[in-house]
Amino acid sequence: MKLNSSQQKEVLAFARQLVCEPGNSGDEEKSALLIEKKMNELGYNQVRVDPYGSVIGIINGSKPGPTILFDGHVDVVPIHEPDEWHHDPYGGEVVGDKLISRGSADMKGSVTAMIFAASYLDKEKLLGTIIVSASVAEELIPGRALEKILDEYKVDAVVVGEPTKLRLGFTEKGRCSISMTVTGEVAHSSSPELGKNAIYIANDAIRRIREIPVNSDPFLGDEVRELVELRSEPTPGYGSVPYYCWGLWECRILPGESEQALLNKFVSSQKGSEWEERIHFQFETIDIPNFTGTHLIGKDFLPAWREDKNSGLYKQMEAAVEKSGIPVEYEPIYYGSNALMSCGVKKLPTVIFGPGDVALAHKPDEYLRIQDLWKATKIFNHIMELNGKYTY
Structure with a gap:
């Protein structure tokens, strides 16, 4: 398809x-209601809006075929540096060829493109089913809202619209967070030899973890x-040797790394330490309350994934991109996205593809080029038109 001027205006609007x-995560109700209304229009x-707040829209083709989501x-994410913004973070300003606003690149522009791309389909020619999901809480608990959707709907392939500068994201680092707890013994700070300082024990544990060999992927x-967080008790610590220390490690995982193997690396790093029995590790559990009154809860371990560029989904993506007149390029993904659930956990054929530059995400004056918004709408439409023409 080629967007006419009227379509361009409605997509941008x-x-x-x-x-x-x-x-923000857990407080997406206004966005969800806006999307629900627009999909109906x-x-x-x-x-429908599911129990966790995600909006799910379905387009049915006139002929049988697979379901692509x-x-x-x-x-x-919240605005952490308001003084660094030169524009209203939620003003939706258009300046030259850019839409400047929080969420423009990450990733409401892509959501918009998906919504309208599906609406422009000729249902009489469409094979199978198109599902568009506007999911919630990804910034704080990636994958769990999409997990609920995939548990409810049988899906054959998934396109996750994170900003890739319209390149095909074919592999992604996994993610997890591991908490470290250290138990010392309290004493008065004037007689530290009568206690065991949990911070000093933690320092030794940290050193050992940092000495674990680092693997690499091509x-x-x-x-x-x-290590992203460290705190001790008692606090404030006036007059006391700390008896407890807690640290949080964030990990980015390569393909092939299992949950147990990663945890074993942390545990094994403390072997031989005189403090070994005082140091414990576990994966964190994240609990996010939603505006619907439910909670998204999940262990924070999502494995890495890699897809075959010769698969049906990727041939379909290439055909859609080529039809839109832009070069086909591939992009490895370093951040965590909902694709960690669809492909890393659920093993569904998945690609990450969308307009915008992830380097602008979460930063002041985040923007999306308007031409890329329109290009994405056309490409998503082409991908949808090709549903059922390739084997997933």
């Missing part, structure tokens, strides 16, 4: 409307193990 809703066959999250580079 809705993208501007959508980015004006803040919608655009003639989707079915539209297009997913994009509608939550955004596409994704080095795995990551980074």
Whole structure:
């Protein structure tokens, strides 16, 4: 398809409307209701908000075929540096060829493109079913909202619309968070020899973890193990040797790394330490309350994945991109997205593809080029038109 001027205007107008809703994780209700209303106006066959707040729209073709799901999250991160913004973070301003706003690139522009791409389909020519999901809470608990959708709907392939500069994301680092607890013995700080300082024990544990060999991948580079938080008790610690210390490690995982193998690396790093019995590790569990009153809860371990570029889904993606007149390029994905659930956990054929540059995500003056918004709408439409023409 080729977007006419009227279609270009309506796509941009809705993208501007959508980015004006803040919608931090768990508080996406206004965005969800806006999307639900728009999908109904655009003639989707079915539209609903699920128990966790995600909006699900379905387009049914007139002929049998597979079901392909297009997913994009509608939550955004809070504004941490308001003085660094030169534009209203939720103003939806158009300046030159850019839509400037929080969530424009990450990833309400992509969500908008998916919604309208599906509405422009000729249902009489469409094979199978198109599902568009506007999912929630991805910024704080990746994959879990999409997991609920995939548990309910039988899906044959998934397109996750994260910003890739319209390149095909074919592999992605996994992610997890591991907590470290250290038990010492309290004493008065004037007589520290009578206690065991949990911070000192933690320092030794940290050193040992940082000495674990780092593996590397030809596409994704080095795995990551980074200490992001450390706190002790009692606090404030005036007059006391700390008897407890807690640290949080965030990890970016390479393909092939299992949950147990990763945890074993942390545990094994402490072998031979005189403090070994005082140090414990476990995967964190994340619990996010949703605006619907439910909770998304999940262990924070999502494995890495890699897809075959010669598979049916990727041939379909290539054909759709080529039809739109832009070169086919591939992109390894270093951040965590909902694709970690659809492909890493559920093993469904998955590609990450969308407009915008992830380097702008979460930053002041985040923007999306309007031409890329329109290009994405056309490409998503072409992908949908090709549903059933390739074997997933």
